[in-house]
Amino acid sequence: MIKTMEKKLCMPNFPGVIETKSFLKGRVRFYVPLIVGNPQNADIINTQMVKLKGIIAVETNTISGSVLINYNEEEIPPTIVFGVVIKLLGLEEELERIPQPILTKEINNIASALNHAIYDYSKGLVDLWSGVPMLLGILGIRQVLRSQATLPGGITLLWWSYSHLMSRREKQHV
The missing domain is CATH 3.30.1360.40 (Gyrase A; domain 2)
Known part of the structure; x- marks a missing residue:
């Protein structure tokens, strides 16, 4: 059958x-x-x-x-x-529209609030999006100069800093 x-x-x-x-x-x-x-x-x-x-x-x-x-x-x-x-x-x-999970929205809200807080605290000198790559760059230079093994390699930190700055720059020009 x-x-x-x-x-x-x-x-x-x-x-x-x-x-x-x-x-x-x-x-x-x-x-x-x-x-x-x-x-x-x-x-x-x-x-x-x-x-x-x-x-x-x-x-x-x-x-x-x-x-x-x-x-x-x-x-x-x-x-x-x-x-x-x-x-x-x-x-x-x-x-x-691509759906955005609630967790992603909340993380973005927290990052935005932190960005404003850093910007206000520094009186407009720096924000989260420029401060993080600068901090990574400084740590990278420090790592290269001291050759410490507690953080990722200095070259890696420098690359992350450069990549982050360039990705922000590309987004601003789009």
Whole structure:
């Protein structure tokens, strides 16, 4: 007996932008944070989606951010339903952005605060981004002169300092 394998379609997820919460044949529920507390965006979905051939019913909830769409799979595939919601709400750019983890955001916030503190303390003479390479350069020179083995080699510290300064310079010219 030969079994035919049914091709299972998975709906995409973009956390924080649009997420597929449930997906059954002819029925899909999305979580869309953009409609939370925003009846105008919910109204766009409600009024525009029903104009499409194959869309049976649309329900939005501005409290939970839920968008429930019933559709006829023979007339419109679920991936098109997903794409239409994205297009109607203008989420294309949001989906193209590279996601940034919360930890990375927090590290950047800490670095920014430290940068401001150093800049303010030095009365504008130095900031974190110029102070670190200078410190590495000074340690590198010290290491080369003393030939101590407690830090990475002096040449390595000098290279790190130079690389850091050049990478900052390239970013400023872009």
